[in-house]
Amino acid sequence: MAETLTPRRIFRFWAPLAATWLMMSVEGPFLAAVIARAGEPKHNLAAWGVAFSFAMIVEAPIIMMMSAATALVVDRQSFLALRRFVYLLNALITAAMVVLLLPPVFRFVAETLIGLPHDVAALTHAATALLLPWPAAIGYRRFYQGTLIRHALTRRVAYGTVVRVASMAATATLLFTLTRFPGAWVGGAALAAGVVTEAAASRWMAAGVVRGLLHGDASSSASAPPLTTRGIVRFYYPLALTSLLTLGVNPLVTFFLGRSRMPLESLAAMPVVAALVFAFRSPGVAYQEVGIALLGERREGYAALRRFAAALAAAVAGALVLVAWTPLAVVWFHRISGLTPELTRFALVPLRVLCFYPALEVLLSFQRSLLVHAHRTAMVTWATAVEVAGIVAALVVGIGMLDLVGAVGAAAALLLGRLAANALLALAPLSAQAAAGSGRRWGGRRRARAADAAE
DSSP states (O other), X not given: OOSOOOHHHHHHHHHXXXXXXXXXXXXXXXXXXXXXXXXXXXXXXXXXXXXXHHHHHHHGGGTTHHHHHHHXXXXXXXXXXXXXXXXXXXXXXXXXHHHHHSHHHHHIIIIIISOOOHXXXXXXXXXXXXTTTHHHHHHHHHHHHHHHHHXXXXXXXXXXXXXXXXXXXXXXXXXXXXXXXXXXXXXXXXXXXXXXXXXXXXHHHTHHHHHHHHTTOSOOOTTSOOOOHHHHHHHHHHHHHHHHHHHHHHHHHHHHHHTSXXXXXXXXXXXXXXXXXXXXXXXXXXXXXHHHHHSOTTOTTHHHHHHHHHHHHXXXXXXXXXXXXXXXXXXXXXXXXXXXXXXXXXXXXXXXXXXXXXXXXXXXXXXXXXXXXXXXXXXXXXXHHHHHHHHHHHHIIIIIISOOBHHHHHHHHHHHHHHHHHHHHHTSSOSHHHHHHHHHHHHHHHHHHHHHHHX
């Protein structure tokens, strides 16, 4: 990493990762468009949104594995230790999803807690069952993708996502054309097929890197102590808790939408709005691993990465403003996504509320990258806890007390929660100089532990 960190170099490293997230962002609108055309769109879109929320909350503990692998996989020993940890965590989250799918448990969660009508709950149960392979496949492929990113092979990450999107689209198209499955079922089967094929492709493309690591070709610091399970847990559990809190927002919002004014319209429209917003958030989501990988041992890349983040934030927010406040939004929701004119008008307000959310995503990813690089992962969790608390408070006030339309109240809550998290991290003592100091202190402790072990 001795090469000077220029905007061009950052772009070359970031672009494949951004393309990866952008391609994944296509999944939501594509599947929503298919589901909207498969009969009973309101019920199936609502069921699909709830099923996807369940899958996301179950996968939450594993989703930060890409960042963990990028930061920790440096040699044979660290690779094997983290791989064992991934396999164990995958088994646990798959078991949790099986428990959720047990009929008595699912009826209680879907009908009693969320308040779904029985027919929508039945559609949701089947769609969730089809997503059973999703969490473990996500954990498996994110581990190998993080390993590829650590070795600057970001294009291979993008190639894997091409396989995923193509498999997903082919499965959805075939099921829509050749069967009479409800739209929610088509969405679940297609998404599961996509992530399983991507996981297999990621492992295949990482084969050369894995061989190098297992044969000791990857360089590592001789002074670094072995990566133990205890060390992995200490590093990773704040990240897992962070993603659990973050993705737990989806079921939480779903719960409030089910009890809001115009609940079915809100449940049907919000997944489509969220999918469009995610397309503009995805370049920022990709920036976290960029910061972790390119900051440098002494955080010498801080200034260049900060400037790139500022330009990226302005670009993604400006692009979404252009869509949300012009006829492009109607074209997207009605003609492309297949929403009815009524649902299209309904979706415009929450979309406009969330216009600046993509810029906040870029800022959050950059802030998190500084903390993960400095091994201060607990601070990431605190910021997420503040964000979730802000969302809950805004939902209680907006939907519970002010009786706002569910989708509008949810959009406002998401924006306010994210602003709270950004503000907390902006106050964290991790400026460029503080970050460098934190890194040196961590490195010093690591070398000290190695020296003790040697004695």
